[in-house]
Amino acid sequence: MMKKVIVIGLDGFEPKIAEAMMARSELPNLQNVREQGGYARLGTTYSAQTPVAWSTYSTGTNPGGHGIFDFLSRDPKTYLPVMALSRYEQKNAFVLPKVVNMRRGIPFWELLSARDVPSTILRVPCAYPPDPVKGRLLSGVGVPDLRGGFGTPTFYSTRKDLHADQSEKVVAVNVEGDRVATQVIGPRDPKTKSDHKFDIHIQIVKEENKIVITSQGQPDKLEVQLGKWSKWLKVRFKVGMMQSVTGIVRFNLRQIEPEFELYASPVNFETEEPLFSISHPKEYAHELAMKIGRYYTAGMAEDHDGLNLGRFDEAAYLDQCRIVMRERRRMMEFELGRFERGYFYCLYDTPDRLAHMFWRFREAGHPSNRHHGYNAEYAGAIEEHYRECDAIVGEAMKAVDDETLFIVLSDHGMNSFQRGLNLNTWLYENGFLALKPGVQPGESGDFFQNVDWDKTKAFALGLGCIFLNLKGREANGILNEEEAEQTRQGIERGLSGLVDPERGAVAVRSVSRREQIYSGPYLHEAPDLLVNFSEGYRVSWDTPLGGVPQGLFVDNHKRWGGDHVIDPALVPGVLLMNRTFRAQSPSLVDLAPTILNALGVPKNAEMEGSDLLS
């Protein structure tokens, strides 16, 4: 039995890169763990996504046991995509809404708590609202920004020809003398449907390449250097005559002249009075901020949108990733410093968010490079970042003693995303999805606008999910069980082995039925079919929100050039432990039993895996 289990999570850490680097002795600390115990590729979940995979890690069950199948799901009453991780429930118009976690099942730290074994859990995905735990828990992926989404940044510019993409705000500003008066954009007012705003006054100090932002916030004067990330500004939005909410925002000054351009991060919850609790105990998030300084609280801390939309460049994104890593490392060091027994977990999300954006530089021929340029300087950016991760692992190992089980793992790997499949268009062309009379693909917007539900048998949303339009389940369901079976078979036949004619490559390896890959109490919430893509492919950008664009295959032109939502067999994660373990196909469901057993607590009946150390 162990006194401590320390788990360092490296989101999206890709085994092929890690293995090559270990072979070249570039990851000495990981190599050290490997030599003490072992290394293996770690089986991930259907599908290979952060919320799905970490929920399986937490509960020890397949997604049918915890109910998280994708970032997105659909509302069967409206066919609209909805956030699948949590939802807001409001008993009536007079009380505050409550956040409800859609990850069900029992996370193993509840079993530990019941046996009085303490936990320190930093940034675990899908624990929002935070799970009550003996010890401390800081929520990770799933915590929204102040607008309630995964993160809406704002771009201020004197250019008049800029338009906001769907995941940002663009504010046109005027420079008067050396001054700009504008506002930070806060939460929407559900009544007036306008945005709450917070006034800021910008003074441009041209000769020093900086601006000074003056406001009622904290600090009252904030300096922002050209090309650099500012410190946090605490802002307060009056959301009524009587109520206000606070948040924190940081800036990156892109340009002073000829155009003035300033980027503002999504407004994160502030820890002292967060809109909703993000930690257990509730005060813990703030206690931590008092020790290590303000930190990103949003589940998606890295501003990948800012880079994806070209509001800042790769260098600025790397800077920001470093900030996130640094503050996460401070959290980890502070907590490891007082960690004596039980379970410790700290997740680093950045390896995933960084690799999504820098993968294209590994492949000179990546279609994204034709649009955004190729820079050989970044070809090794992921490796460089992995070395930083290795140093963090080395730091964490300082807390390891003879009675510590030390685990490093990733939830899935990373791969190339060069070509996208318009899954709804494929369904349309093959007679499974119908558009209203006279409407052609490309003329139908997202959110399934113009889909003729009375003639539609199946529709796709999220990252490769297909739902059948079942009678009695979907609002305008048309399929009875027999027709449903025919539809399943038709889609399986048509999609499996689907070839991308332009490249002559197989784009879809197979299609899985939910009954083949899931079991448990939430099976009925799962998508009916899951599409397993080949390397280099993914659903297109238009698919997740229910678009039906023209053509089947499209090049991926976005800077987001790496992805992992493909056949899970192709994107396992990594697993390293400082004890010899069963290297025969370990998978994410095995971690909960392993950790529980190490701490002398029996697993529960729902857990499907087994102790890797026995």
Add this chain to the structure above:
Amino acid sequence: MNVLVLHFPGAKRAALFNDERLENLRRLMDMGCFGALAASGEWNVLARQENHTLSLMEYFQQADKLCVETTNPVTLREKLSVGDWDYLQYTAASYPADNWSADDYLRLDQEVGEALQELSDDTVIAILGADCFVLVSANNPISGEYSGGVAADIAPTLVQLTGFPLPSAAEGTSWVAGMELNNSSGLTADEQQILRDRLSGLGYI
């Protein structure tokens, strides 16, 4: 449509409206209207007819509505949790008659917060202090601070918000007389924008 009246005879406006800790009350103030109430007439008297004063509660009773009047917090809790009432009037008796402490106001806010839990959206809520009011109703066209009201106006205003006709001998003046009551079911329109907001920043989409 239900009516819930919570009457705190000892609560004073100056403290009630300026205490930032009173989260529930402040939320209600933002949802509806609030203000000072001059001491003219009685808030629960709807009309005076010859020798008889018609109380708000009697009026609803005559209209076959189930009415409950109580000073007992247990009864209040029971009634709220079961929900078998149309008009529920609670006068808080377990507070000082005057000179409330800061803690008394906090307790008021908690009591209000608990009372809100089981209401249906179409409830008309009136919270009354010694010299002030907060009035919340989905169809209330008045928002923010409302000045110039007197106690006698409360009863006719509540009656109109519930959609009942005013008796001819009504004593006070309904604040919403002649105004268009917003009886449509609030949430509509730009659902898509809200969705986009919710989903933006995901990266994958």
Add this chain to the structure above:
Amino acid sequence: MENKDYIIVVSGLPRSGTSMMMKMLEAGGLPILTDNLRTPDANNPNGYYEFERVKELPNGDYGWIPEAGGKVVKIVTGLIMHLPSDYKFKVIFMQRAMKEVLSSQKKMLGRLGKEDDRVEDEKMRKIYQEHLKQVNAWIAKQPNIEVLYVNYNTMLSDPLESLKKVNEFLGGGMDVNLMAGVVNKELYRERK
């Protein structure tokens, strides 16, 4: 103690504590009108205290009533408005927090393996509340019916206080301590 002038009726929505009240009155020494057709199960470990014949009230079957004086009979809210006007009744009307009634009913349906009727909670709540208002208003207008509302939640938190009122309502003479013994905290597991 037994007063044959009136019939004692225990009523309330399903899952609002009617069986518990029956058990209490039995413990208090009152004769119970039941045909023991429905056996105790996990949902009602004390038994159901059903009297099948009350289901015929809407068809005018009052034959059992003359013999029921002084006895206790359980009649659900749906049937109570069919009580005849030429007999005297004392109704103990059980009430319980609506959200608990709903979740308890849901659980029971699930446990008995019946399909959940899919009427959403909110809709159900409205329907039940309107029903209760209607029944309450009807009872209030019946000169031959006296009513005492007993709240299940209050009963559980302070049984003696609630039972004193019950005892008083029925003319006194029952041993409230004995009756309070019935408050079986176990029953309250439903709330969790």
